Amino acid sequence: MPTTLITGASSGLGAELARQLAAKGHDLALCARRTDRLDALRTEIAAAHPDVRVEVRALDVTDDDRVFEVVRAFRDDFGGLDRVVVNAGLGKGAPLGTGRHDANRETAMTNFVAALAQAEAAMEVFRAQDRGHLVLVSSMSAMRGMPKSMTVYAATKAALSHLGEGLQYELLGRPIKVTVLHCGYIASEMNESVQQQVRFMVSTEDGVRAMVDAIEKEKAQAYVPALPWTALAPVMRHTPLPLLKRLL
Structure with missing residues (x-):
């Protein structure tokens, strides 16, 4: 079975991805800032799936040098990596010009610059192996x-x-x-405060199940869950802004 590295694996979608992939027999390389949660997740998975190997490391994805160090170390642990899931992300933000450049900059650095470092580190391994699967967790907001x-x-x-x-x-x-996974509204710690206010919200388990299905099929891109987001994607892309504002 494949070895999958997941960043941001201590909670939310990352932790549930680990659980569901472990249930399918994947060995796991898990990293995040909160190592206490990673250790608890490793213990949980070991109890449920004793044949699955789980290695964990601390990682702040905004530390570029550490990103490369951790990915290379996991590669050495397992003798290679079959898949890297760039999952770590941040949901902070404020309207531009309202005095919260700090929050907007932190989101930009985490969600793109840090993701770039993760992709670079993964591709370094994959190019050397001449094989591999890079998964980027994006959003319908893209x-x-x-x-x-x-x-x-x-x-x-x-x-x-x-x-x-x-x-x-x-x-x-x-x-x-x-x-590239374009995720719709999937319940997680990041969106806890708005879950009751948002249409089309699905549970973490159901949303991640759709993600795992797309990952295992190695789809080039997927809208997850497929309903309603596959149908809504062209609407979101092409509807004139005044109409879109009324729809969403």
Whole structure:
């Protein structure tokens, strides 16, 4: 079975990805800042799936040098990596010009610059192996510029999606695959405060199940969950802004 590295694995989508992939027999390389949670997750998985190997390391993804160090160390642990899931992200943000450049900058640095470092480190391993699967966890907000507190977040996810598409273009026909997951509203710690206010919200378990399905099929891109987001993607891309404002 494959070995999968997941960043931001201590909670939310990352932790649930670890649980569901472990249930399918994947060995796991898990990293995040909160090592107490990683240790608890490793213990949980070991109890449920004793044949699955789980290694954990501390990682702040905004530390570029540490990103490369951790990815290389996991590669050495397992003798290679089959998949890297760039999952770590941040949901902070404020309307531009309202005095919260700090929050917007932190989101930009975490969701794109740090994701770039993770992709670079993964691709270094995959190019040397001439095989591998890079998974970028993007968002439906990448379809269109978003207002207010979502503006910078959506911009980072659009950049991440384009990064993945550029790699797909380059790697056509080669044994290195790239998947871009455009996630809709999936319950997680990041969106706890708005879960009751948002239409189309699904549970963490159901949302991640759709993510795992797309990952295992190595889809180039997927809207997850498929319903309603596959149908809404072209609407979000092409609807005139005044109408879109009324719809969303």
